[in-house]
Amino acid sequence: MRAFTHRTTRKFALLGAVTATGLLLAACGTDDPTDGTGHGGTSHGGASASASAPASASADGASAPGAFNDADVMFAQMMIPHHEQALEMAELAEGRAEDPEVKKLVAAIERAQDPEIQKMKAWLKGWGRPVSAGHGSGGEGSHGMAGMMSDQDMKDLAAVKGRAFDRRFAELMIAHHDGAVEMAKDERRNGRNATAKALADDVVRTQSAEVTALREVLDRL
Numbered sequence: 001m002r003a004f005t006h007r008t009t010r011k012f013a014l015l016g017a018v019t020a021t022g023l024l025l026a027a028c029g030t031d032d033p034t035d036g037t038g039h040g041g042t043s044h045g046g047a048s049a050s051a052s053a054p055a056s057a058s059a060d061g062a063s064a065p066g067a068f069n070d071a072d073v074m075f076a077q078m079m080i081p082h083h084e085q086a087l088e089m090a091e092l093a094e095g096r097a098e099d100p101e102v103k104k105l106v107a108a109i110e111r112a113q114d115p116e117i118q119k120m121k122a123w124l125k126g127w128g129r130p131v132s133a134g135h136g137s138g139g140e141g142s143h144g145m146a147g148m149m150s151d152q153d154m155k156d157l158a159a160v161k162g163r164a165f166d167r168r169f170a171e172l173m174i175a176h177h178d179g180a181v182e183m184a185k186d187e188r189r190n191g192r193n194a195t196a197k198a199l200a201d202d203v204v205r206t207q208s209a210e211v212t213a214l215r216e217v218l219d220r221l
Helices: 002-030 047-051 070-092 100-127 151-158 162-190 194-220
Strands: none
Touching (some): 070 100, 070 151, 070 162, 070 194, 100 162, 100 194, 162 194
């Protein structure tokens, strides 16, 4: 009787161990993360894979979700210092500009371009790319960007006031905006990210309209 009881106890212990092992294997099998295609969620690609990775959402909602490419990155990296210089030019209008239309355009530039700078910085952070691509806001570092003013251009603008400032500001900002429009059109042709391309559309539309207004200012000064 004791031998039978011992054998029965061993039998149930073995059965319990086999059952537990089966449950553990089943749990491990269902815990494998996939992307819905049968492949694991971890990316093992190189530069091309990282270039098409989705941007993570940012707290302020300024991310650029979805795929992106090198053209999108370059657009943001170049447009940030381009916008920053436009804001520097707009700041010089304080106490120097005289024409009401010039003052109105200065306010519009400040209202639009600072938020756009913050958006593009957020994109680059979400994409894991640096904000700067080595392009400065003036001088030698800016030669790769269309429409950028040299340090001397900025000094000359700061040295004049009134009607002379209005005329020089209009001339320089037309060239500056033309450069931004050129870069935005490149982004529309070559970019991949929908959010970046939408901003490029805005740049083309708004800055082209401002160029028209600035030309009208020049015509009557």
